[in-house]
Structure formats: structure tokens, C-alpha cells
Amino acid sequence: MDADSISPLSLWLLLPVLIAVVAIGRWLAWPLWRLVLIWIPEFWHLLLQVPLPDTLSWRIGRRWPRFTAWITGRVDPNRFAGLPLTLIVLLALYLVSLAAGVLEAVLENEELVALDSHINQALTVMRDDRFVHLFHWISGMGHTNTLAIVLTVAILLLWAQGRLADLYGLILAAGASSTVTWIGKYVIDRERPASLTFAEALSPSFPSGHATGSMAVYGFITFVVARQLLGPRQQFEVVYWGLTLVGLIAFSRMVLSLHYFSDVAAGLLIGAFGVVAGIALAEYRRERDAEPAQP
Template identity: 45%
Template sequence: MAPLPFWQLLLGLICILVAGHVLAWWAWRALAFSGPRLGRGITGMARRRKALAWLQRRAPATTRFVGARLTVERFSGLPLTLIAGLAVYLVFLGAGLLEDLFEGEELVQFDQHVNSALAVVRNPHFLEFAGAITALANLETLIAITLVSTGFLWAHRRFAYIPGLLVTVIGSQAITYIGKYAIARDRPDFLTFASASTPSFPSGHATGAIAVYGFIIYAIARDIPGVRRRFELAYWGCALIALIAASRAILSVHFASDIAAGLLVGGFWLLSGFALTEYLRQRADMPGR
């Protein structure tokens, strides 16, 4: 299958980003308007004594625990509950993906099909573009960005963010490289100028991109005012992460499942970094500290 012309590929990418921007802004606005009301509604339901009087009499400790987990006034309430639930969900997704890799031929066939289908985008000029994008998540680049980000956080006295950043980066990279050599999956055939020497599963570039850039997006967006500013930062940051992940498959150095596994590993540790940072921020804001 002959690759498409570069201008068609570039125009298609621009259209995808623009369409994604419109849809994401609509979803963001819907969440911004309905999320707080939903959270207050859940909390209010937990506090309605008439509806829950029988539960309070029979299990007062359980009632207090559930109410504390659903409150929106503290990070340890509903926000932490949602983060923990999502983290557990990512673990189950990763376990299912790993099981399919070892026990099912369908995943292997799917990976081969995707790799073959991507021949249509392997235009030499588009491959150069993909190579420039993928370089943003090389290990050396991620280490440098992490060190610079730590320095900026320290200089701006945002000390609560530094442990979360380090936990996110170190934890995600450690699990990734343990998984690579424990599973020892062969990489796809190198069909472009790109190559790699480490095992294929999971993708270290995908892991590092979502861990490092995801935490930087969070650290910047956490305290800047304005819904629109936060959205633009989050969308284009996530678009960069998606482009880095896609570039690994386009360059034929990873299968699609390698990339998915890397995003799951990085996402889990990113949520862990969020939780640690918010916990430290909450402690720093407590009276008497």
C-alpha cells in the first residue's frame, strides 16, 4: 500500500486536531457546569437524615465513612474516591491486556493488522515529522524536562508538587522497564529509519509522555484562573501526548498494545502523583502548620 502525499496527511492531522478541539471543549463545558452540581447532589443525598436514618442507626460508622468519601469540600472526599476508582480501573485494564497478550492470538493479529495498515501514513516526510515528535519522549529528554520542572517548582516554592512529580516519573519508568524485561516481547519489524534495542512491551515513550507531560499540565493548570485557559492547556498537552504515542506505531517500533500498556502504566502513576500532591497541599493548608 503506497503512502499518501505529505500534504494530505498533514491536512488530515490538522482536521483531527480541530475536530477534537471542538468536541473536547463541548465536553469540558458540560463537565464544568454539571460536575459541581452532581457532586453537591451526591453529598446532599448522603446527608439526608430522613432517607438514611435507618442506615445511621444500624451502621453509624459506615454511614460516616461513606459520607466522608462523597464530600466535595475536601480532596480526601469525592475527588480522592474518583481518582482511586479510576486507578483501580486502569489496573484491571492492564491486567486484561496482559492476559490477552499471553493467552490470545486475537491481540497479536490485531497488532499486526494495525502495523500493516499504518503503511498508508509512512510517507518519508511524515516519518521525519513523527521522528521529531517521538524525540520529545526520549529518556534523556524526559530526564532533562523532569529536572528543569523540579527546579521551577522549587524556585516558585511549590514544594508540594515535587514529591508527586518524582513519584510519577520514577514509578512509571521503573514499572515500565521491569515489564519490558520480564515479558521480553519482540518488537515489530523495523520498517522505517527508527530502531530500538529494549523489549517492546510496554512502550517507554508512551509511559514517559503521559507521566511527565501529564504532571506538568496538572501543575500549571492547577492554579491558573479561567476555564478556557485550563482547557486549552489540557487539550493541547493531551494532543501532544497522543501524537507521541501514535508516532511509536507510525515509526514501527511498537505495536498498538505496547502503546496502550504504556499509557495505562503512565496513567496509573500520574493519578498516584495527583493524589500525593493534593494530600501534601491539603496538609500544608491545615491550620497550625
Template identity: 45%
Template sequence: MNDPLSFWWLTLLLVGALIVGRVLAGLIWRFLRWVTPQTGRIATRSAQRLPGRQRLANAVSARFPRTSAWVAARFAIDRFTGLPLTLMVLLAGYLVSLGTDLAEDVIEGDQIVKMDHRINIALAPWRNADLLHVFAKITHLADIMTLLAVVLVATAFLWAHRRFRYIPGLMMAVIGSEALTYTAKYAVDRARPDFLTFASAATPSFPSGHATGALAIYGFIAYAIARDLRSTAVRFELAYWSVVLIVLIAFSRLLLSVHFFSDVIAGLLVGGFWLLAGFALTEYLNERSARP
């Protein structure tokens, strides 16, 4: 096993990764803000120029009125229950597919198990004693009692600011993600990796509850804050640094050798699914309350 690197070298690498990540994320954000309207206009013009488009649409609508109306409603862009909800459902389904495939590979395959062990061993140079204590503090941000306190404080703030429609979405993200995580833990019953540091854990390994809770809870809180922000620049900063926090918590589980890599990925998939569910419920409630 390789000797740990210097604490300051590791800190410099982490800070450098954050700076590079911030620059790249900013460039991607600017590119998407530029290209999305352009792509929409081009697609609209192309669709309008298709020969016989309106005639075909009228014929289909006359032959299958209910089906046509349902499909049109699913792709409407003037309300959340149209195209935005459709895209969310498709993404949620994709996350479910990835999660079930990953669980099957963990239970039945040995390739992913070998990969997990290789990644755990490869992190040995990062297990500097000082850095481990820093990441031990970071990992505590997603302990069950810490997350419970965060949820209670967030709920109190939402209630105090009369943002009642956000509370059911937050509760759905919390309860759904934790229930599915602990059900999967004892259903798969995967052993933890060898505890190579001072950290330890008692529950089964797959999936990571810390990764699940971090994404579902901190992700929803970031969404609730960003939802009413007017500045897109501030929204971007909030989103980026929220992602950084979640990634650091997820990485802490690997560095402390209490989870395998696939455990963390599975936890993020579970958290992502229930985060989308919380988004969908909140946006639906917001849209319904705005109707005359």
C-alpha cells in the same frame, strides 16, 4: 503494501484532525460545565425528598457509627480526601484492571496479536519519508534522556517558585511509571514489530516506555501549571494541547513501527495510573498544608 500518500495530504489530514478535535473538545467542555451543576442540584433535591431518608441515616449511624463515619468521609465534597480521592482510587483500580487484562491477552491470546499486526500494516500509507522524519523529532520528546532533562528543569522551576509540595508527586509519577514499565517489559519480553522504517529499539516492546513517560511526565507538568491558573479557558487550552502532544508521541511509536498498538495502550494505562498517584499525593500535601 500500499504506497505512502503525499506528505502534504497527510499533513492536511493531521491538521484537520486537530481542528475537528479542538472543536469537539470545546463543545464537550462547555456541555460538561453546564450539565455538572445541574445534575448535582437534581441529585441533591432527589435525595432530600426520599421518604424516611433522615430516619434511616440516623438508624444506620447509631448501629454502625465507625463504618458510617468512614463512608461519610469517603463521600465528603469539602475536602480532597473525601469524594475526589475516592473517585481517583476507583479510576486507578479500573486502569489496573484494564492493564492486567491487556497484558494477559498479549501473553496468552492471539487475537490481539493479529490486530496489532493489521494496524501496523494499515499504517503503511502514512509512512511517507518526510512525515517519518517529522514524527522522529516528535518521538524524541519522550526519549529517556529528554524526559530526564524535562523533569530536572520542571523540578528546578517548582523549587524556584517555592511549590515544594508538587515535587514529591512529580517524582512519584516519574519513578513509579518508569519502574513499572521496565519491569513489565522484561517480564512479558515481547518482541518488537518488524522495523519498517529507519527507527529501531533494543528493549522489549510491551509496554511502550515513550507513551508511559509522555503521559506521566508531561501530564503532571500540565497539571502543575494549570493548578494555579484562574482562567478556565486557559486551563482548557493547556489540557487540550497537552493531550495532543501525548497522542502525537504515542502515534509516533506506531508510525515508526517500533511498537504495536497494544504496547502503546498499555504504556498509556501505566502512565495514567502513576499520573493519578502523583495527583493524589500532591493534592493531599496541598490540603494538609492548608489546615490550620
């Protein structure tokens, strides 16, 4: 079916659908949040309390003392350099593998290229003029100039509050992810989708710089804010609405026909890797700064 033969839906139908998707997502995300932040840590704490048989524990420790000490340190839940850092490294490796898989598929898999085209064509039903203008405004929140202003303000606030660990983490998250994205754009040099709206962009398509930058900057700021809150419900609200903003910015790039689905997916993965790296740096520095000075 040609894109010209697809009629866009009315703004008054699209807006309730969008609001319903966001509301249902929030309703479904809360149980998952509780599972990840409350139930899983409690289960892990109970699991660590299960002792190995004395004979087995003694034999393992005697035969591989250094390896045993290293493993014990990696699963220690009481130090950031223990279990938290181990999980962050595993998550970072997983994000890298996903991004590499998307890149390989874009370069070699014709099925993904066809899927990108089908999704772009299917989104024609959402290209009502007023809806496109709404998403053009949302997309502007992920523009380089907007992100630069937000990043500058955040850096100044963190510096003024003396929160250097978070400041360095934010700089790493934004800097590393943006560097990877812009190198990838000009090395891969993928053409953007055919222009179906008034929106324009000059740089190559893959990966999406808006998706990368929004995830890195807004994602890390969301972490900084949520970390200061005590209740899990408050933290959930901050994280959910922060990621919803990132998701809307990424989705706007497809509605505006400025990016394919795979461009946006790769950008979000690169940005998420930047956030994970920034969190690791911030928490490492925070733990190091909290340690008592050696006499």
C-alpha cells in the same frame, strides 16, 4: 496484503489530515470538558442536598455509626480526602484493570496480536519519508534523555517556587510509571515489530517507554499548569494541547514501526496511573500543609 504492496501517501495529503484530526478533536473535547468539570459537579452538589428521610437517616446512623461516618467522609466534596480522593482511587483502579486486560490479551489473545499486526501494516500508508522524519522528531520529545531534561527543569522550577507538593507528585508520577514499564519490558520481553523505517530501538517492545514517560511527565506538568489557571477554557486549552502532544508521541512510535498498538495503549495507561497517583499525593500534601497546626 503485504506491507511492501502498500504505497505511502504524500506528505501534502497526510499533513492536512493530521491537522484536521487534531482540530476536530479539540472541537469535540470542549463540550465533554464542560460536562466533566462544570455540569457534573453542579449535579452532584444538588444531589447531596437531597435529604434522606429523618427516620431512615437516624436508623442507619444508629445501627452503623462508624460505617456511616466513613461513607460520609468519602463523599464530602469540600475536602480532598473526601469525594475527590474517592474518585481518584476509583479511576486508578479502573486504569489498573485496563492495563491488566491489555497485558492478558497480549500474552493469551491471538486476536489482539493479529490486530496489532494489521494496524502496523495499515500504517504503511503514512510512511512517506518526510512524514516519517517529522514523526521521528516528534518521537524524540518522548526519548528518555529529553524527558530527563524536562523532568529536571520542572523539578528545579517547582523547588525554587516552594511548590513541594507538586514536586513530590511529579517525582512519584515519573518514577512509579517508569519503574513499572521497565520491569514489564524485560519480564514480558516482547519482540518489536519488523523494522519498516530507519528508526531503531534496542529494548523490548511491551509496554512503550515513550508512551509511559510522555504521559507521566507531560501529563503531570499539564496538571500543574492547568491548576494555576482560573478559567475553565484556559484549563481546557492547556490540558487538550498537553494530551495532544502525548498522543502524537505515542502515535509516532507506531508510525515508525517501533511499537504495536497494544504496547502504546499499555504505556499510556501506566503513565496515566502514574499521573493519577502523583495528583493524589500532591493534593493530599497540599491539603495537609494548609491545615492549621495543632497547639
